[in-house]
Amino acid sequence: MMKLARPKSIIWFERLIWMSFAFFLADGLVAIYEGSDEYWFFIIGETFVVFLIWYLIVVKTKEWVCWLYLILTGVSVALMVFEMAHAQSLLVYTNLSLAYIVSALAAAVFLFRADSVIWFAEQNRLGQS
Secondary structure: OOOOOOOHHHHHHHHHHHHHHHHHHHHHHHHHHOOOOOHHHHHHHHHHHHHHHHHHHHHOOOOHHHHHHHHHHHHHHHHHHHHHHOOOOHHHHHHHHHHHHHHHHHHHHHHOOHHHHHHHHHHHHHOOO
């Protein structure tokens, strides 16, 4: 069976999900530096989840994971906004959080663009999923 080339939207999704992951890590390290030791749990969990989501979307072309990513991103953004409201070092923490929010939401948008939707449909039709 033939595997179709990835469309530009999926390539941009990959770039943005890894960018948002980098911002999340930096944000978590700042929080740990400021004394929030429980962030190690979030960093380990986020690492596992991001790699799994990337693998299921890009490698295995599971369309339902796009919806899961959208839900998880929404929850994560809501938590990030809540944390930004209670940040101690507002400038660095807020900038990293905003960068995470923007890149994570942009990644989600690219999953639902027309070329991505067509790609998922074709992969499912060809039995590649």
